[in-house]
Amino acid sequence: MKLRTLGHSGLQVSEIGLGCWQLGDDFGPISQDTANEILAAAQQQQVNFLDTADVYGAGLSENRIGQWLANNQHNSTQTIVATKVGRDAKLFPNQYTKQTMQNNIEGSLQRLGVDAIDLIQLHCVPREVLFAGEVFNWLEDFQQQGLIRFYGASVEMLDEAEFCLNYSKVTSLQMLLNIFRQDALDKVLPLATSKNVGIIARLPLASGLLSGKMSADRQFSAQDHRNYNKDGAHFHVGETFNGIAFEQGLALVEQLQQLLIEHSELDFPTQLNLQQIAIRWLLDLPAVSSVIAGVSKSQQLINNAAVSQLDKLPTEITQLLADFYQQKVRQHIRGGI
Template identity: 55%
Template sequence: MKTRALGKSGFEVSEIGLGCWQLGNDFGPVEDEEATKILQTATGEGIHFFDTADVYGGGLSEERIGQWRKTLSKPPIIATKVGRNGELYPNGYSKVKVKQSLQASAKRLGVEAIDLAQLHCVPRDVLFSGDILAWMEDLKQEGVIKHFGASVEMLDEAMFCCEHAELASLQILFNVFRQDAVDSLLPLAEKNDVGIIVRLPLASGLLTGKMGLNHTFNAHDHRSYNKDGAAFHVGETFNGIPFEKGVVLVEALKEKLPEDQNILDVSLRWILDQPQVSSIIAGASRSSQVMRNAAASNLPPLSKELHSLLADFYRAEVRNEIRGGI
C-alpha cells in the first residue's frame, strides 16, 4: 500500500483508505463479526486511514472503530465528522455544541484528541459565515482535535474552504462520473497544501459494474430511501444520477473500455492518477471488497488514451445527468 501526504496535517495516509459509513449499518445491516473482519482486513492490507462520522448508525460506526482500535499496537489515523447530528443540524450551531459533539466522538473512538475532524456538509450559510471554521481553529488550539478539514457537497464550498489558512483537508464527491474538480479545485488545493479525500469513488457501488436494473436494496439502505434525495443531499447516493440511468451509463462505458480493463479498477485508478488526491475512502460492506479495493494501489497508471476516453465520456454522456448541482 502506497502512502501520500495529507495536506498540512503532516500525516502520511494510505492512498486507499476505508470509508466506514457502512459500519453504521446505513447500507443495510453489517453484523459485528463482519464489521470487525472489515477493519482487520483493512489493517492487513496496509490501510491505516479511516473515515467515519458521529451520525453513522447514531455512533455505532465510531464505537466499532473505537473497540477495534484498542486491539492495535500501532494507532491508525481516524477522521471523523461533526455537524449533522440533531443538536447542530440545521440551525443549532454554536462553538460549545460543536466541542461537545467532538468530545463525544473522541470518547466513542477511545482517543484523547481527534486526528482529523471534518465539518460534515454543514448548511451553506453556516459554512460561508466563517464562524464555524474559526471555532475549529480554536478547538485545535485547545487540543480537542489535532487537525480539521471539511466535507462538502459543492465545488464552490470546497474552493471557499480551501482558502482557509489552517484547513488540512477537503473531502469531496469525485469519481469518473463527477470529474469537474480536476480543472478547478485540484490545482487550488495543491497550491494551498490542502489534502483531497475522495468519497463515493464508486458512485455508491454503481461503478463496480455489478448492479443491473433489477438490483434491489435493503429498506434501511440509503440507496433505497435516498435514491432521489428524499432524506439528504441527492449527490450522496449514486452520485446524484438516477439509478436506472446510472446502470445504463455504466454498461455503455464498459463497452468502450479496452478488453483487459474492468470498470472497478479503472474507476479507482483514475482517481489515484490525480496527484492532488491524498486518499480514496472506498466504502465496503464486506471484507472481500476491502481487499479488492486495496489492490488498486498496485495497479499501473491508466494510459493517456484511456484518460481521454473517460473525460470525453463524462462530458458527453454523464455530466448533464447529475442532480443536485456540482
C-alpha cells in the first residue's frame, strides 16, 4: 500500500482508506465478527487510515474501532483514526457551543480509547455555523489542549471547501469527489494544493453506483440512507447517489460502460472494471491524500486496496471521463455542487 502525506500534518496515510460509517450498523446490522474481519483486513492490506464519526451508530463505529485497537495493540501503532464532530443531536442543528463540542470530542476519545484524536473533522456543520468561523477557534483551542492532533473539515459544497481553506491550520478537507462529481478539479483542488491541505475523497463510488454492480431492482435496508435519503429527505441529497436520482444514475453508468467499450482502441487496460477505474481516477489526482470507501465485507476492502498497485489511467481515458461528466452527468446533480 502506498502512503501519502495528509496536508501539512506530516501524517502518512494509506492512499486507500476505510470509511467506517457502516460499522455503526447504519446500512443495516453487521455482526461484531464481520466488523473485526473488516478491520483486520485493513491492517493486513496496510490500510492505516480509518474515517469514522461520533454519530455513526450513535458511537458504535467508534466503539468497534476502539475495541479492535485495544485488542490488536501490536498491529495498531501505525493506525491513524480520523473522526468527525458536528452532526450529533447535542449540537445539530443549532446548539453549537465550544463546551458541547468539547464534550463530544471527549466522548470520541473515550470510545476510541486514545489520548488524542489524530484528526478531528467538522462534520458537515450548518453553513451559518461554518461561515461564522468561530468553530475553527474552538478547534485550535482543542489542539492546544492536546485533545486533538490535527483538524480539518468534511463539507458538502465547493464554496464551503474554499472558505475552510482560509484557515491556515486546517490540514484536510473531506469532500464529495468522484468521476460523477468533478467540479472541485477546477479551483478547490489547486487551491488546496497551494495551501498544503490534503483532500480526503468520500463517496468515491457514488454510494455504489460506480461499482457497476447495481440494478433497478436492488433493495436497500430500512436503515440504509440509500433507502430513506435517496431524495434528500433527511440530510443533503448529494450524500446519496451523488445527488443523482437512482434510476438516472443507473442509466448514466450503463452509458459510461458502453462508452468505455466503444473506445477500447485506446491505450487502455480493458480488463479493469468500472469500480477500479473510479478509484484509480481519484488516485491519479495529486491533491488527493486518501480515498475512503466503506465496505460491508472484507473482500471488498481487499479489492479496493489492490487499485493502489495499478498504473495510472491513460490521458485519453481521463479526458473521456471529463467530457462524459460535463456533457452527460453534471446536469443531473441535485442539491448544488
